[in-house]
Amino acid sequence: MKKIPYGKQHISELDIQAVVSVLQNDFLTQGPKVKEFEEKFASYVGSKYAIAVSNGTAALHLSALALGVQKGSRVITSPITFAASANCVRFCGGIIEFADIDPNTLCLDINKVREKLEAAPKGTYQGIIPVDFAGYAINMEAFRELANEYGMWILEDSCHAPGGFFNSQNGDKQNCGNGKFADAAIFSFHPVKHIACGEGGMITTNDPAIYKKLLSLRSHGITKDPNELTKIDGGWYYEMHHLGYNYRMPDLLCALGISQLDYAEENLKKRKEIAGRYIQAFANLPITIPKSTFDLGHAFHLFVIQVNDRKALYDYLNTNGISPQIHYIPVHKQPYYESLYGEQSFQHAETYYESCLSIPMYPSLSVEDQEYVIAIINQFYKQSHE
């Protein structure tokens, strides 16, 4: 029987060569490929700086630290995201609060965020972590205006949206993670993401002070820069100025990332074609396609559908060799967060969760396999009407 996952990586012969050639050279980690990947990624999204880290979660953690999250800091995020978007605030001892999603975009509803801000004394909240869910590029300009009003920072979780964009008021195309509106943005190179490195992550920013902090925190908070040292005992001398981590991304994996970036745009085009075929195929079925799916700047990390009989369809697809996924169980419903903050309710997030299903979406999904997925879904509805 076929085995079709909801997402998977594609590794080319060129990718393999790129990794092998690093293995034949001097550096496995902290070599020239790190900088090269960072520069290439920065130029892909249009940011001034990019800093490669060990994974997307590390990218969130370091960004939260660099933005100043500490014990008692209050930060707002979406309940419909991977847990790490919220956890990064907890890593630093901060308090994470959720605001409901907009059912059209499935992303943090800016009006709900505004209501929260208006209901509390100014200065209560330090930051916002909007998530470009499924690949939809949030209007970061609008969030910037709101954040400025309240003196807050923005950390954009762009894990789903490399290559995604929105148009700002002046009509310019604004790539996710370009550093124009958010203080920092983060990406992941987990195998199901657009650029697959096994493990890996990237932080982009246009702010030199944040960039400098991130560099230090990524590698133990240690510096050898003569301009920063308080004294110099000899050539070996270094100083640790902050409590940092080892969140480095190895040269080996950066080489894979560099190679993967070469066809990021081509893959994005394939994702869009796959989305187009699904949209057409489901026109006459009792399937709701979220409004954001039709946005031009959508990067289609996921293809989400909403259906009434979600569990039955999920099981039916699995029985037929297709493995859909649910993105996501609302984070505030996780036992960890319920034990921390008690039971909370965000109606749109919960209603969405009851109906959502992510069906296969990845560049190497063949037309034949996609047609099989579509046929099985049609068969499901035909059966349920018999």
Ligand SMILES: *Cc1c(COP(=O)(O)O)cnc(C)c1O
């Ligand atoms: C994948 C993902 C992360 C975490 O990335 P890892 O590389 O797996 O640590 C964070 N946020 C979102 C929205 C993600 O999809």
